[in-house]
Amino acid sequence: MSLFKLLKEDVDVVFDQDPAARSRLEVVLTYSGVHAVWAHRIAHACHRKKFFFLARVISQVSRFFTGIEIHPGAKIGRRFFIDHGMGVVIGETCEIGDYVTIFQGVTLGGTGKEKGKRHPTLKDHALVATGAKVLGSITIGENSKVGAGSVVLRDVPDHSTVVGIPGQVVIQNGEKVRKDLDHHKMPNPVSDRFKQMEQQIVALQNEIEQLKQGVELDDN
Structure with a gap:
């Protein structure tokens, strides 16, 4: 897929996920989540070509303007949406699938100074709500949700909902999870x-x- 088509999809997904979006011009000019994802796609391309310093500079400039820090090494799929976005941190070895949504204050981080894969993997259609912390080399399954303010330290199965500190699965067994999470109604x-x-x-x-x-x- 061409870079232009990928960037276009990053705008299209905003209209799928945010009812406040009114026009493409508004999204392109004012949505910090879109800006951060675009900057990351460029930084990640530099990182893959081993221009590590340039990639890091791009990511830090993006962090300064958007309040969102994404390491250039993180792998992000199609139609990734960061809603609002201030305070979001995404670590170096994160792997994010397609159609994933995260909200402000989310950390996809590590748990120490270990080498290798040390950050989370989010599979397709996962959702991580406001202020949640997903830590370590764990996997959030397809169509799974992490409730606001939760701290997740273990793998989450597909089609599951996790809440609490530490995070506990409260919906499982293959139940279809919709992407209209009512944060205030979570168990x-x-x-x-x-x-x-x-x-x-x-x-x-x-x-x-x-x-x-x-x-x-x-x-x-």
């Missing part, structure tokens, strides 16, 4: 666990009260 496994603990504490308190009453009756 919260951490909160559910606290509720279970509260119920157990109340049950224990009741048992203790019953035991106390039994001891008092025996004394009498």
Whole structure:
């Protein structure tokens, strides 16, 4: 595929994902996510030709103007959409498939100073919501979603939804996941666990009260 056609697709996907987009001119001139992806495609081409310094300069200039940092070595597929984008960080060995969407504040990072593949892989149609952190050489499966603010440290199967810290799968088993994530309606496994603990504490308190009453009756 030609570079021009690839850049055109980067504009087309905005209209698929963002209802606020009004015209191509507006997208081309004002969408920082599009600018960052375009700059990365040029930087990545330089990186592949081993012009590492030039590639790094392009990525840092893009970071200065867009607030989005994408390492030139990251591999990004077609129709990649960064919504808003400020604070997004994408590491060197990330591999991002086609039709992937991420929101502002997302980190696709590593977990240390290990060599080799140390950043996440996002398969086709994955979605990572606002402020989520996906860390390490893990895979987010096809059509899977990461909820806002989640921290994901393990692989996520295809057609799954992950929420919480650490991230836990809450929807799985091949269920089709749509790309209209309602962030405020996501299940919260951490909160559910606290509720279970509260119920157990109340049950224990009741048992203790019953035991106390039994001891008092025996004394009498």
